[in-house]
Amino acid sequence: MSMKPIDFDRRYGEMDHVVSAYLGQPADDAQDRPSRALRAYLRHTWHTRPWALSVAEQQLRAYAHNPPGRLRQRLGEFYPVPEIGLSNSEIQAWLVLLADLIKQSIESGEVPRPSELPETRWEWHAHFPELGQFLGGWFSQDMPDEFTDHEAAVRDYADSTDRTLVARLAGEIRELLALGPNEADLALAVAELGMELEPPGDHSTAGWLSTVADDLSHFRPEYA
Structure with a gap:
């Protein structure tokens, strides 16, 4: 046992x-x-x-x-x-x-200086746990079979997730963007965190993440 x-x-x-x-x-x-x-x-x-x-x-x-x-x-x-x-x-x-x-x-007693961006997959997930849950759980390669588009997947996450975690995700996205990564850094970040799809339409990764954070900040669940 x-x-x-x-x-x-x-x-x-x-x-x-x-x-x-x-x-x-x-x-x-x-x-x-x-x-x-x-x-x-x-x-x-x-x-x-x-x-x-x-x-x-x-x-x-x-x-x-x-x-x-x-x-x-x-x-x-x-x-x-x-x-x-x-x-x-x-x-x-x-x-x-x-x-x-x-x-x-x-x-x-020498505390390592925080990196501008995490350097390993483990560190990405340790630093941005809810973002990893969101990207890996809702934006795997199976997403098109489950949802009509990216917006529907975001809505499903928000409808099925506790409000404190939704707020945490919005905060983690803003923290990541505040670090000032370029588009290549962000593409690596979302891949390390489990996203297996490209952002929708002509959105850049930064633009899409910013939109998601804004939408989640103003989101009200369907049962409210």
Whole structure:
């Protein structure tokens, strides 16, 4: 039987955030140089949940020093490290290295400067979670089979989503546009966040996102 969610979070919850940051990224950390993936995790976590850094360091070190034995594996009561390009024999040393690098970051107290734009897929989704939910859920390649056009998809999102999340999405869109990305940056951003379609008609990505944010800000659900 698998672990209960509360037990999983206590043992591996923050470790999972760290390791997930490496999906699609090389695990090429060195003692004096965190990888791009770890820099993204440190940057985002320092500015949003700095207390979680010490939790990550402790969980990584505990897992590395006490890897799951056969019984825990048979019961499913362990964290399965996803495929990140390292062999099983390399995983333990890599986890210790991550714990050391996070500890160095905490002890130095040097908060990474926020990037103008996220640098990895994990960081995009960590920074703009509701925008990722919106684009990935309503604007996949299946959208034309479900909705008549982009406007209908936006309306469906707004009708079926809690008002606080709708407001959050409008805010995330405005935050993204306020960073001043060019059209190429925005095309990359929406692709990383799950959009698989082009903006409607002759809209630029920036123009369409701005329109969506404005529409959502004045939207009233059908049941109101």
